[in-house]
Amino acid sequence: MGNSVSNLCKKDGMFFTATEELDSYYPIRTECQDDVPKTRFKARVGKTLSPRRWNAAFTDDGHLDMAGVLRRIQRGGIHPTIKGAVWEFLLGCYDPNSTYDERNEVREQRRKQYVAWKELCQKMLPTFGTGKFITTPIITDDGRPVEDPSGNSVALPNYGALDQREINWMLGLPQIGLDVVRTDRTLVYYETEANRAKLWDVLAIYSWVDKDIGYVQGMNDICSPMVILFEEEADAFWCFERAMRRLRENFRSTTSYMGVQSQLGTLAQIIKAIDPKLHQHLEELDGGEYLFAIRMLMVLFRREFSFVDAMYLWEVMWAMEYNPNIYASYEESRDATSSTTDQADVKPSQLKQYGKFQRKNLKSGWTDERSALAIFLVAGVLEKKNKRLLKEAQGLDDVVQILSEITGNLDAKKALKQALKVHKKYLKAKKS
Structure with a gap:
């Protein structure tokens, strides 16, 4: 055949x-x-x-x-x-208007920067970058080496007392290791320690570079596909770093606040506008803060789809959200979380350079940066489960149970179409 x-x-x-x-x-x-x-x-x-x-x-x-x-x-x-x-x-690693030579120069500079960071990490932790990774504490909260039951301790350079940034970084390394072991364990790729160590190295270096937020559980799920897609570790890092420009605010947290609450608040506004009856029902169940949607937003539906389908979902979302100014905005500001453009600055002839979702936002004059397409994906799921949630959900446990049933049963293409429908419905409701 x-x-x-x-x-x-x-x-x-x-x-x-x-x-x-x-x-x-x-x-x-x-x-x-x-x-x-x-x-x-x-x-x-x-x-x-x-x-x-x-x-x-x-x-x-x-x-x-x-x-x-x-x-x-x-x-x-x-x-x-x-x-x-x-x-x-x-993801904005490169400018589409650049030449091959210009991109090669940028890539080489970034690889050199990554090597420099890796060498710095190796000075602090000699075993770093050797194909091994850490899953148990190596220092105490005050920076002293931790001895294991056999009386051995991890060899740390004797160059004086560690500063607080170094202590915080080393304290976080075991958690990265524990998360790496749990990451995509069903894939053949992660059967080898070298590949797990590659993921650990990228996350550990990111933890050092991002002084403000560092590493938070869930970042491993975002990083894993990039480590697999890129043979060169430095290229995987920079792709992940750009992805985190979009997502890092969700991972910011204090004792009383989680960054993702901003997106949850937007989700609440969307449901309240397009389906007030469902929103009221969720509020009556003490679910008005939509905390049951945290995982879907934090790791972009990684747990709800297969590895292949999750990557398909991501790339279509990123294409739909694409803003041609993304590269320039990221280069201008290390702390930029998204690329912005004043609607008045965009000519009709330029709109085709934007993704479908972003284009509709520009045409409507709606530029709420918190409103990523992922939020409308969650809203679309809630809309599809509307009848069951209203009829069967008598408590938050019921809401979680009903939503958990989408795992393995959600079609990414259909979910994206539904998200765009919800987006259109929401923009219409906002106008009225």
Whole structure:
């Protein structure tokens, strides 16, 4: 049973079928096959961004037709063989208007910076970067080495007392290690300690670089796909760093506040506007703060979808949210959390450079930076479960139970369509 040429896409002598199975790119451990959500996404010729289409989108000197790329991603995602390269543009690592030479220069500078940070971490912790990672405490709260039951302690350089930043960093390393061990454990990729150590190194360096927030549980779920997609560790780090520009405020927390509460508040406003009856019911169940949606927003539905489907969801969301000023805004400010543009500054001819979701926001004049598409995805899920929530939910435990049933049963493409419908409905409600 062969495939007709019309159902095949060729790149460098390789073909992929119109409905190619993609799990083979990210193999699942045999004993875990029945424990993971089923993958629904398939690469489709004519819809999915293929290697051939991707290469054709560049001019001879390297300028990228981002509008064409966005259209294709929004229709059918990205083929696995080019995911990493495309994500770098979607997340603002590179400017589509740059040349090959300019991007190579930026990449080289970033790799050198990553090496410098890694060498600094190695000075503080000699075992850093050796393919090993830590899961148990190595220092006390006041910076003294911790001895294990055998009387041994981790060898730390004797260059004087540690400052508070160094102490805080070292205190957080075991938690990163514990989370790494739990990350995507169903994937064959993480069977090797070297690959787990790669993830640990990237997260540990990010923890050092982000002095304000550092590492927080959940970041491992965001970082893991990037570590897998990029062979070069430094490139994985920078892709993750750019992703965190969008997400890091969700991870900011104090004893009385979690950053994600800002998005939860926006979610509450959306549901109140489009489905006041459901919002009132949730409030009566003491669920008006929508805390049951924290996980979905913090790790972008990683637990609700298969590994492949989660990546498809992310890349389509990022394409729909794309702002052509993202690279410039990130370069201008280390602390930028999103790219902004005054609606008045955008000419009609420029709108095609924006993603579908961002374009609708600009046309409506609505520029609330907290309103990521992920919030409307959650709102879409709640809308779909409206009848059951109203009829069956007698307490928050019931709400959690009903929502937990979406794991493995949610189609990412349909969920995105529903999110856009909710977005349109909300913008209409805001106008009235």
